[in-house]
Amino acid sequence: MPNIREVAGLAGVSVATVSRTLQQPERVSPKTRSRVMSAISEVGYKPNLMAVKFRSGKTQNLVVLVPTVANVFFARVISGMQEAAAERGYSLLLGNTLGNEEIEAGYAKMVQTSQADGLIQLRAHNPFDSSMLKDRELLPMVNACEVLDTSLCPVVTLDNRTAARAMTRHLISLGHKCIALIKGPKSSPLTQERLAGYRDALAEAGIAFDDALLFAGDFTLQSGHEAAKHILAHNTRPTAVFCENDETAIGAMQGFKQAGLKIPDDISVAGFDDIAFSAFSDPPLTTIAQPAEEFGHTAVNLLIDVLDGKIKRAPKVIMPYELIARASTGPAPRAI
């Protein structure tokens, strides 16, 4: 690999002039500039960006901690992050953490060892060790989607409680009174928030909360399918099921249909996220649309602003949601 000295030698100038030709061309005379440029292409010079990063102390890399890239919703968020990062000259280092704190800590070390400038965490957990916070007001981090309530870093989230309440109200407005809830992973704050919104709506409508209508899930298709079986085995069958994400809903719908139920005639099903598959399920799924790509954009831009020192206090950004009513929810059947 030819280096800057070789170019300088061939062009008969100093290395500083070569560097300037590339960084601030206006400070170099046109004739020198063209001489340098032709030397560059003659030897096929490509600046070693690793050296540049090393010297500048800025890597232009951002670590992204994602529980699993196999989750379609996260894939959309990552896609949005990618876009925003590229636009601002940053690259993304992907960390598929499986929600494992040790793996997360390993990736977080990349920031402490100058391999990345900052980190985006999509799970409610601070991956940095205590040594990170001294003489610094803000962590070089943004927490998005599933967030920690803290002032250590900016946060990008959605009002999950209100959104879940809106969906539950939608079901209630269709006449449903016995509404099951398939939850997300126990450890996830999202689960608590969405559950709280569900309870809010029931309370408003004067419907008694019954925790026998709560079913376990973990955001996977499989878990939705299994929850459906449990729901069918329940003594009084609910007329509607609110699933804390779309994968769960799609898994559950399959379970119901295989048991011979008609959706929404026998049972209504609602999800959360609006992944691509939801518009193409049978029937199409009623869900809460989250601006996934926007989550990514916002998180990246906030992080870079923190790194640039443009942000001093941790903002909390609340993204909008939209209830998408499709055919999987309908009027409650008459009592059996």
Add this chain to the structure above:
Amino acid sequence: MPNIREVAGLAGVSVATVSRTLQQPERVSPKTRSRVMSAISEVGYKPNLMAVKFRSGKTQNLVVLVPTVANVFFARVISGMQEAAAERGYSLLLGNTLGNEEIEAGYAKMVQTSQADGLIQLRAHNPFDSSMLKDRELLPMVNACEVLDTSLCPVVTLDNRTAARAMTRHLISLGHKCIALIKGPKSSPLTQERLAGYRDALAEAGIAFDDALLFAGDFTLQSGHEAAKHILAHNTRPTAVFCENDETAIGAMQGFKQAGLKIPDDISVAGFDDIAFSAFSDPPLTTIAQPAEEFGHTAVNLLIDVLDGKIKRAPKVIMPYELIARASTGPAPRAI
């Protein structure tokens, strides 16, 4: 950030000793070693890995070019790459290229500018410019999934033609004679190969090939849904549809069901990939399972072997496939 000099000062040794303590502890006396170690933890020293990479000329980064992370199959492949890379001490730089050659070339430049050691391309296109090949027998690249037939780099693929033939045979064995094919993007070699396999099976069975039974698609749910409409509008309705990927199949199934058809009683549908959603569609989708995560592992390991100089000639690795017969395919209905 404390540096190696600070540690050396505090421990009363030279920087070389600190470096050795970390790199080759056996070459340092136990007492010096412990003195250095306590100095390290006292100042909270973390080696600047950017400096290490710069000096060593190895970044331990691999660029991954993926047409879109939103594709569930690719998400699985990436997940596998991640795993293998982490195991061998490499990080992944993700490039969501949308199949755009300019964007690809931009990411490929990361290798030429020493930001990454090598590249994995999931699309059949060489992203490097001509300057890359001189005095080098192999490109620092691996081409996986959808591959280019070349000896420039190792290739990891699947015998798409044979797999497509197997699926078509499966349909024929169920008595289907009028089998439609929903294709992938025209530009993709996968489409050519799977089409060839489809034709092979028809020819073997003595069924005349009819290109009116070929329908356009682009691997998205949407395109499958639209193709279904076209298929329904066709003068003689096929009794089976082979879709070149699962997303297309799921979109198509929804289209058929909304039109009142029963799957597989009225029409059989088969896919390709075996994404997670396929086991949970209604009915569950018959498909060709590809070892997606294994594709990722293999690609990464081959690439690192190339970088290590362990591989001199470009191997072509053919991954195994498996036909998964589920409920979306069944005996052909009697002629209408």
Add this chain to the structure above:
DNA sequence: GTGAAAGCGCTAACAT
């Protein structure tokens, strides 16, 4: 076993 010193490729003062 340990230290001194060179240097990876580049940028940015500082000089001229």
Add this chain to the structure above:
DNA sequence: ATGTTAGCGCTTTCAC
């Protein structure tokens, strides 16, 4: 407008 030079933080000969 251009050149000289001092490092960025680290590893690695080469001495001792």
